Amino acid sequence: MDDRELLTGGLANAGAVVRRGDAVERPAPPHAGALHGFLTRLRAGGFAGAPVPLGPVADGRERLEFLPGEVAVPPYPAWALGEEALVSVARLLRRWHAASARTPFDPAADWPTEFADPEGGPLLCHNDVCAENVVFRAGGAAALIDFDFAAPGRPLWDVALAARYWVPVLDPTTAAETDRARLEVPHRLVLFADAYGLPPGDRLALPSVLEQATAVCRAFVARRVAAGDTAFTGYFEAYGGWVRWDRLQSWLAGQRPLLERELRA
Structure with a gap:
């Protein structure tokens, strides 16, 4: 059997x-x-x-x-896009960083570079806190799974990568196409930063790090598509290809002053 x-x-x-x-x-x-x-x-x-x-x-x-609980997978359930889930993920990420900071890791190990912080950092970041990699229990984020992209970095880098998924950071056209137009990026980004307890300097830097993280994610997708990875080529073509990435990056650059102002406030 x-x-x-x-x-x-x-x-x-x-x-x-x-x-x-x-x-x-x-x-x-x-x-x-x-x-x-x-x-x-x-x-x-x-x-x-x-x-x-x-x-x-x-x-x-x-x-x-095996960690029991509920994991959101596409098509994502409504609760995974709610503010309660967003806040609980930010708080779990903060707990992860606090624990990671006091846990030794081997800096000479062959840590993956795909999503790694270009500036490096003092602790091991998860680097892929997407919906499929968070276990929920009783309505709150309880655990992280899938550490294939874990690498040394700054907490702020991990926050930016996680916020991309959970806010989510999408331009208005893409948000409308994916039925997420009601999710206001500035409001939810501030909510995520508040729940995490992001310090003032990192709050101000978050929009520019978001742009940097988006560029790193785009480069990752480009490598997978160029290699003919079928897990990515179908998804890439179905969701707008480079047109969507270009639109997102242009929109993010234009939104930086607004996001900095909201996060500062």
Whole structure:
């Protein structure tokens, strides 16, 4: 009898992540050794919002603790776009950063560079806090999963990457096309920064870091599309290709003064 349960969500490992009882089996990232050591120390330090490894990598796959709860996957449910979810993700991210800051990691490890902070930083950032990588319980964000892109960086960089998904940071045309026109970017970005407890200097810098993070995400997509990665090419073509990216980047640059003013206030 096959006791596997296929876990859906995400693009990179679609169809390759399964649950067996209390364990999740998935493709192991190249930095799994360093990551597993970090996750083990993180749990030993009292942070329960991330899975722990359940043994060494075998045949290119890792086994991690299954964290029960609800994960939002497309088409996203209404609660995942609500302000309560937005606030709880920001608070979970702050707890993650506090725990990460006191947990040693190997700076010489081969951490991935795809979404890494170009300036580096003092703690291990998640770098992919999208809806599919957050476990909710009782209506609030309780844990982070999928650390394939974790790398050293600044907390502000991780905040910007997470805000892109959860605000979400979309130009008005794209927001209307995806039925999210009602979600006001300035208001929700301020709400995210408030819930996280972002300090004044970082609040003022957030709009420009958002632009930088968007450019990094675009470059990531460009590499995957150029490589013919079918998990990305279909999604890319279906959602407007470079026209949508160009529009977003142009809109973000024009919105910077407004976003800085709102965040300063």
